[in-house]
Amino acid sequence: xxxxxxxxxxxxxxxxxxxxxxxxxxxxxxxxxxxxxxxxxxxxxxxxxxxxxxxxxxxxxxxxxxxxxxxxxxxxxxxxxxxxxxxxxxxxxxxxxxxxxxxxxxxxxxxxxxxxxxxxxxxxxxxxxxxxxxxxxxxxxxxxxxxxxxxxxxxxxxxxxxxxxxxxxxxxxxxxxxxxxxxxxxxxxxxxxxxxxxxxxxxxxxxxxxxxxxxxxxxxxxxxxxxxxxxxxxxxxxxxxxxxxxxxxxxxxxxxxxxxxxxxxxxxxxxxxxxxxxxxxxxxxxxxxxxxxxxxxxxxxxxxxxxxxxxxxxxxxxxxxxxxxxxxxxxxxxxxxxxxxxxxxxxxxxxxxxxxxxxxxxxxxxxxxxxxxxxxxxxxxxxxxxxxxxxxxxxxxxxxxxxxxxxxxxxxxxxxxxxxxxxxxxxxxxxxxxxxxxxxxxxxxxxxxxxxxxxxxxxxxxxxxxxxxxxxxxxxxxxxxxxxxxxxxxxxxxxxxxxxxxxxxxxx
Amino acid sequence: xxxxxxxxxxxxxxxxxxxxxxxxxxxxxxxxxxxxxxxxxxxxxxxxxxxxxxxxxxxxxxxxxxxxxxxxxxxxxxxxxxxxxxxxxxxxxxxxxxxxxxxxxxxxxxxxxxxxxxxxxxxxxxxxxxxxxxxxxxxxxxxxxxxxxxxxxxxxxxxxxxxxxxxxxxxxxxxxxxxxxxxxxxxxxxxxxxxxxxxxxxxxxxxxxxxxxxxxxxxxxxxxxxxxxxxxxxxxxxxxxxxxxxxxxxxxxxxxxxxxxxxxxxxxxxxxxxxxxxxxxxxxxxxxxxxxxxxxxxxxxxxxxxxxxxxxxxxxxxxxxxxxxxxxxxxxxxxxxxxxxxxxxxxxxxxxxxxxxxxxxxxxxxxxxxxxxxxxxxxxxxxxxxxxxxxxxxxxxxxxxxxxxxxxxxxxxxxxxxxxxxxxxxxxxxxxxxxxxxxxxxxxxxxxxxxxxxxxxxxxxxxxx
Numbered sequence: 001x002x003x004x005x006x007x008x009x010x011x012x013x014x015x016x017x018x019x020x021x022x023x024x025x026x027x028x029x030x031x032x033x034x035x036x037x038x039x040x041x042x043x044x045x046x047x048x049x050x051x052x053x054x055x056x057x058x059x060x061x062x063x064x065x066x067x068x069x070x071x072x073x074x075x076x077x078x079x080x081x082x083x084x085x086x087x088x089x090x091x092x093x094x095x096x097x098x099x100x101x102x103x104x105x106x107x108x109x110x111x112x113x114x115x116x117x118x119x120x121x122x123x124x125x126x127x128x129x130x131x132x133x134x135x136x137x138x139x140x141x142x143x144x145x146x147x148x149x150x151x152x153x154x155x156x157x158x159x160x161x162x163x164x165x166x167x168x169x170x171x172x173x174x175x176x177x178x179x180x181x182x183x184x185x186x187x188x189x190x191x192x193x194x195x196x197x198x199x200x201x202x203x204x205x206x207x208x209x210x211x212x213x214x215x216x217x218x219x220x221x222x223x224x225x226x227x228x229x230x231x232x233x234x235x236x237x238x239x240x241x242x243x244x245x246x247x248x249x250x251x252x253x254x255x256x257x258x259x260x261x262x263x264x265x266x267x268x269x270x271x272x273x274x275x276x277x278x279x280x281x282x283x284x285x286x287x288x289x290x291x292x293x294x295x296x297x298x299x300x301x302x303x304x305x306x307x308x309x310x311x312x313x314x315x316x317x318x319x320x321x322x323x324x325x326x327x328x329x330x331x332x333x334x335x336x337x338x339x340x341x342x343x344x345x346x347x348x349x350x351x352x353x354x355x356x357x358x359x360x361x362x363x364x365x366x367x368x369x370x371x372x373x374x375x376x377x378x379x380x381x382x383x384x385x386x387x388x389x390x391x392x393x394x395x396x397x398x399x400x401x402x403x404x405x406x407x408x409x410x411x412x413x414x415x416x417x418x419x420x421x422x423x424x425x426x427x428x429x430x431x432x433x434x435x436x437x438x439x440x441x442x443x444x445x446x447x448x449x450x451x452x453x454x455x456x457x458x459x460x461x462x463x464x465x466x467x468x469x470x471x472x473x474x475x476x477x478x479x480x481x482x483x484x485x486x487x488x489x490x491x492x493x494x495x496x497x498x499x500x501x502x503x504x505x506x507x508x
Numbered sequence: 509x510x511x512x513x514x515x516x517x518x519x520x521x522x523x524x525x526x527x528x529x530x531x532x533x534x535x536x537x538x539x540x541x542x543x544x545x546x547x548x549x550x551x552x553x554x555x556x557x558x559x560x561x562x563x564x565x566x567x568x569x570x571x572x573x574x575x576x577x578x579x580x581x582x583x584x585x586x587x588x589x590x591x592x593x594x595x596x597x598x599x600x601x602x603x604x605x606x607x608x609x610x611x612x613x614x615x616x617x618x619x620x621x622x623x624x625x626x627x628x629x630x631x632x633x634x635x636x637x638x639x640x641x642x643x644x645x646x647x648x649x650x651x652x653x654x655x656x657x658x659x660x661x662x663x664x665x666x667x668x669x670x671x672x673x674x675x676x677x678x679x680x681x682x683x684x685x686x687x688x689x690x691x692x693x694x695x696x697x698x699x700x701x702x703x704x705x706x707x708x709x710x711x712x713x714x715x716x717x718x719x720x721x722x723x724x725x726x727x728x729x730x731x732x733x734x735x736x737x738x739x740x741x742x743x744x745x746x747x748x749x750x751x752x753x754x755x756x757x758x759x760x761x762x763x764x765x766x767x768x769x770x771x772x773x774x775x776x777x778x779x780x781x782x783x784x785x786x787x788x789x790x791x792x793x794x795x796x797x798x799x800x801x802x803x804x805x806x807x808x809x810x811x812x813x814x815x816x817x818x819x820x821x822x823x824x825x826x827x828x829x830x831x832x833x834x835x836x837x838x839x840x841x842x843x844x845x846x847x848x849x850x851x852x853x854x855x856x857x858x859x860x861x862x863x864x865x866x867x868x869x870x871x872x873x874x875x876x877x878x879x880x881x882x883x884x885x886x887x888x889x890x891x892x893x894x895x896x897x898x899x900x901x902x903x904x905x906x907x908x909x910x911x912x913x914x915x916x917x918x919x920x921x922x923x924x925x926x927x928x929x930x931x932x933x934x935x936x937x938x939x940x941x942x943x944x945x946x947x948x949x950x951x952x953x954x955x956x957x958x959x960x961x962x963x964x965x966x967x968x969x970x971x972x973x
Contacts, residue, residue, distance in 0.1 A: 001577065003600075004556055007556055035530025040527060041562075044914065050919035057525065062647055095554050096646075130553075466717065496720065497724065500724070
């Protein structure tokens with residue numbers, strides 16, 4: 001047992017559901033107790049999704065404990081198949097159902113016989129993998145399923161597209177700024193003259209998976225989700241892949257050069273140097289920013305970076321290499337992939353921290369006292385307590401990290417967004433610091449004119465106590481309304497009863 | 509779908525495929541209510557993830573709750589659960605020094621059959637801190653029923669009678685609060701204001717201001733509340749002796765009610781719940797009638813509250829409401845809204861205890877007859893998919909539902925109110941009736957301010973579920 005107050009990565013089934021519900025017309029059925037369908041709430045709230053989340057639950061209750069699920073799971077699958085005619089139904093076990101050790105594969109096989117759509121079982125171990133690993137695994141599983149099916153029917157696409165083309169792998173629902181990143185990558189590919197063959201899983205149809213081999217190469221922008229699928233496609237079809245995250249000016253250039261090499265090997269004969277040069281110098285403002293006086297003032301300032309592998313590693317490199325900021329500590333919660341992280345950031349920071357314990361990171365931040373933090377919502381909170389500004393660069397995230405405006409982290413527009421994020425965090429910190437030194441904007445004592453300043457009314461102790469429980473920002477209003485009420489009715493003393501009567505009369 | 513007018517309420521039961529919060533969510537409000545407690549949820553990452561996301565910002569306030577996260581070795585019993593729990597509870601005792609540790613059993617502890625009730629007394633003796641066990645799991649319960657399991661376990665811990673006069677003072681927190689700053693003679697004089705009746709304990713966790721309001725409301729009728737379960741502190745649990753009276757303030761507390769009756773031999777006052785001015789009046793009247801007190805001024809008080817609500821009532825009069833069902837407050841809220849002039853075709857509810865909710869159901873029926881509206885269909889264990897079909901068919905003016913369906917329904921031009929807000933807002937007593945309507949009318953007021961924009965339906969294909 002482990003005492004835990006907070007976790008960075010969610011449980012495995014969340015990863016499976018993120019992948020399944022990213023596809024078009026794929027339905028997930030969770031084998032779970034009542035209340036485990038919290039995923040629907042997150043998707044509906046965080047992504048402000050207009051459509052019903054295609055996830056339902058085959059509920060595990062006392063009866064299931066006593067007698068097993070029996071026909072229940074099969075009935076639910078067949079019912080969903082008829083109601084919504086999905087292309088695929090993914091039966092998703094949860095940590096609860098996995099200890100029941102029911103033969104879910106058997107249910108799937110039997111349900112398949114009665115269903116028009118395909119049915120498969122998500123195969124992840126809930127006690128060994130987290131959300132991110134499970135998402136990676138599930139994407140691979142769905143891919144394998146449809147490649148195998150395509151082969152059986154002889155439908156796997158032969159040959160390559162005429163022009164160079166790419167599959168972008170790993171865009172998912174509830175991913176950090178994934179929708180914006182996706183638009184930016186599409187734009188980047190268009191600028192490079194590369195056709196998009198497919199984007200998976202977000203918005204893709206499972207029926208298109210058999211066309212994946214037509215692309216010249218695969219691009220995996222995020223370290224956490226999609227690599228397993230890229231490996232698989234490389235082995236099966238000899239498709240090369242590019243796994244350099246195009247985040248920051250230098251890494252974006254490196255990614256584009258790798259793409260150039262990969263497609264030239266297949267006879268494309270392109271030269272992107274001119275493009276990279278033009279974008280770097282004149283489209284992205286990031287290179288010019290690092291040269292400007294603003295950025296000079298950031299030189300040597302201390303920062304701490306923490307997040308998932310992709311974003312924490314990229315951010316560390318941007319801060320250290322492109323802005324001259326002193327990254328004292330870079331860390332990740334992707335413990336299972338720690339070696340990669342170490343290798344990526346070691347030369348750009350003093351310390352590396354691999355941990356899933358938010359207390360440990362909080363302590364490290366308190367010890368280091370950086371000028372700014374770049375982390376998850378948890379680090380933002382640590383920053384608030386320690387009065388250190390924080391830019392959020394990775395999940396776990398809140399609704400405010402699903403902005404409506406266009407805010408990619410990848411590609412050339414991404415470099416602009418990251419620059420703003422970094423600069424705003426540091427200047428805010430600086431402004432605060434100056435205000436403290438000079439004692440605030442306006443050092444004259446503020447004289448407030450309120451009715452209660454010359455109150456002729458007596459508040460009883462308990463009423464005063466009750467008033468103090470009212471949140472600060474409305475307390476003044478409640479006090480004024482209550483006193484107005486008391487005056488109008490000629491009360492000289494304000495007791496609890498008067499207070500509540502006042503509340504009823506004004507509805508405040 | 510039209511509802512044929514019928515003479516009495518109809519009850520149906522569907523598949524139970526509906527969305528609700530896991531009952532472990534009760535720790536979020538109970539740890540705030542019971543200030544010296546620590547809640548330890550013994551479960552998996554799934555439980556932790558739910559709490560972390562459902563409680564949103566609160567998680568950052570260093571709450572007095574934590575997960576005892578089970579690992580593979582716990583599941584396969586390679587680790588000794590007693591030793592593991594002891595280690596964690598020692599750490600909690602060291603870091604937080606709580607007066608009680610509440611263990612929340614989950615689905616996983618049920619399935620692997622961890623004997624929490626057996627382990628607790630042993631560990632309690634070793635540790636010197638009371639350990640209360642509540643099995644608030646998703647296999648058996650929905651959302652607010654979590655509080656029911658915790659309170660039912662706490663009924664056992666209420667002292668029988670208090671020997672020391674000093675400790676009695678200590679325990680009588682509500683009276684102390686009300687008498688705060690008064691001279692002893694004044695207090696004695698005030699005691700005389702109460703009618704002579706057997707001790708009354710109220711149960712149900714409410715925010716402190718609401719506790720004070722309801723207590724004062726009864727005080728006006730000469731009814732003395734001698735204790736409240738839960739109190740602000742675990743060390744202030746009310747005394748319960750055989751023959752004392754107990755009355756619930758929330759509709760989801762049927763296990764707690766049973767525990768009072770069967771385990772403590774208390775007498776239960778079955779009443780409608782003090783939600784809405786009609787419910788509050790009925791609740792007070794019932795308590796008074798049990799103690800043989802003639803209530804004074806209640807009718808005027810109710811009328812006066814209704815008058816102050818008129819501007820909000822106008823917005824919903826004649827409109828229809830549909831409860832998808834997820835928190836067990838549905839019957840009481842529907843009864844209040846029907847009294848406001850709404851019609852209600854369907855009340856979904858996770859679980860209905862017809863005995864405990866009996867007086868509330870009777871009031872609902874009476875309200876429908878008096879308002880001349882058809883009686884709603886009550887659907888226990890609803891099926892959300894079927895409900896959505898019915899909603900799209902009848903297109904009610906307001907759907908009270910969980911967050912999973914709220915945005916998709918709004919995108920299809922159907923106004924919604926998020927049901928969970930009713931559990932966290934102050935909705936009890938005369939004073940807070942306006943707060944309920946503030947919530948209920950919010951989508952109407954939003955609609956009024958945006959009515960000419962033509963942005964009702966924001967999905968391309970015709971409503972497909």
